[in-house]
Amino acid sequence: MALAAAALLDELMGRNRNVAPNEKGKKLNWEDSEYCKYYLVKFCPHDLFVNTRADLGVCTKIHDEEVKKLFAEGKSFKKILYQEEFVRFCQSMINDVDRKIIKGKQRLELKSQTETIPVSAECQRNTEEINTLTDRINSLVEKAEQAGYQGNVDQAQDLMKLCDKLKEERDSLKRIQENPNTSSSSAQVQEKQMEVCEVCGAFLIVGDAQQRIDDHLMGKQHVGFARIKAAIQEVQALIDNIRLKSERPSTETNFKFNRREPRRGDSYHRDRDHNNGIKNNRDSRDKDRNVNRRHFGNNTSSVGPHRNRDRHSHHRHSGRDRDRDRDRNRERSGDQQSPHHSHRR
Incomplete structure (x- = not known):
């Protein structure tokens, strides 16, 4: 009663009714804990089932229309947290109704199968x-x-x-x-004509009067649960859309980073890597050569004298051949000059 009276006074006199003339009123902020999160997102489920079997009681938070407008205009990341909490709470209520529907169907099926x-x-x-x-x-x-x-x-x-x-x-x-x-029996006939409402889980009579069917469809429970189911789909679509938009820029950034143009220093790094590769190949060849020398050192020492002796004999024979050729050339030149000398004498 006190909350209802305070809300009525706020509506008639304004929320700053207790503020002195020389004082400033409190600035509205939808992130304050005194405001109902469910009402800011869509509606408060506590207001849907008043004086029914599914009554949730009175909401202890404040429902303010101006704060709801600020929430709709806001761009804070906390909005998605409020929306997810609204979906979780409403989904828990729908899960309870689904269990109630399943139990009602099982009850009717059991009674239809048992014949007294x-x-x-x-x-x-x-x-x-x-x-x-x-x-x-x-x-x-x-x-x-x-x-x-x-x-x-x-x-x-x-x-x-x-x-x-x-x-x-x-x-x-x-x-x-x-x-x-x-x-x-009449009781059995009545049970066989019963069915369960797929929205709110209430028992209905098959072929009942249209006026009673309309009263049920316009009742608080049926309308409330139908509204909750529609709100869950709508808010969940908004959440998925926000997450999709938040993931798309990161994907584009990664694509640009992978396809970036070569910078000025990239050619220097490539040349340096190429030179390092050549140097490493040379070092590896030198190492292999040293290993072969160490491995075949003893064999070369035993073969060395034979190779030197053959080299000296080769030079000696080649020198003799050159002297022999020189003497032959001299003899030929002497034979050609001798007739001239004798004629002059």
């Missing part, structure tokens, strides 16, 4: 009741005739009225016996 009175036993019982009624009717007719003979007209009329009632009852039993499909 078999059809054959019921027919036998109807036959016995018909025979009993026939005997009573015959006895009453005899008593009425005797009363008429004795002059008791009133008694005779009363007995005949009673006979008429018994005849009507006997005729109804005969009709039921002739149609065994309609011989089930």
Whole structure:
């Protein structure tokens, strides 16, 4: 009551009704904990089921329309947190209703399968009741005739009225016996005609009057749960859209980073890497050469003298050949000059 009275006074006199003239009013901020998060996102579920079986009680937070407008215009990351909390709370209520619907269907199915009175036993019982009624009717007719003979007209009329009632009852039993499909009890027939509402979980009568069906569809429970289901889909779509927009810029940034143009220093780094690779190849070849020298050092020492001796013999033979050729050339040149010298003499 106090919260309702305070809300009414705020609506009539303003939220700053208790502020002095020389004081400033409090600035509105939708992030304050005193405001209802569910009301800021969409609506407060506590207001949907007042005075019903699904009543959630009075909301302890403030519902302010101006703060709701500030929330809709705001761009803080906390908005998605409020929306997710709203979806979680509403989804928990829908889960409870779904469990209620499942239990109601199981209950109707169980009652439809269990037959309290078999059809054959019921027919036998109807036959016995018909025979009993026939005997009573015959006895009453005899008593009425005797009363008429004795002059008791009133008694005779009363007995005949009673006979008429018994005849009507006997005729109804005969009709039921002739149609065994309609011989089930009225309670069973009523249960078989029941169904469960897929929105709020209430029990409905199949083929009920249209006025009662309309009253149910316009009731607080049915309208409230239908509104909650629609709000869950709408708010969840907003959350997915916000997450998609937040993930898209990071993907574009990574693509630009991977496809960036070469910078000025990239050629220097490539040349340096190339030179380092050549140097490493040279070092590896030098290492292999040193290893081969160390491995074959002893063999070269034993073969060295033979190679030197062959080299000296080769030089010696080549020198002799050159001297022999020189002498031959001199002899040829001497033979050619001798006739001239003799002629001059």
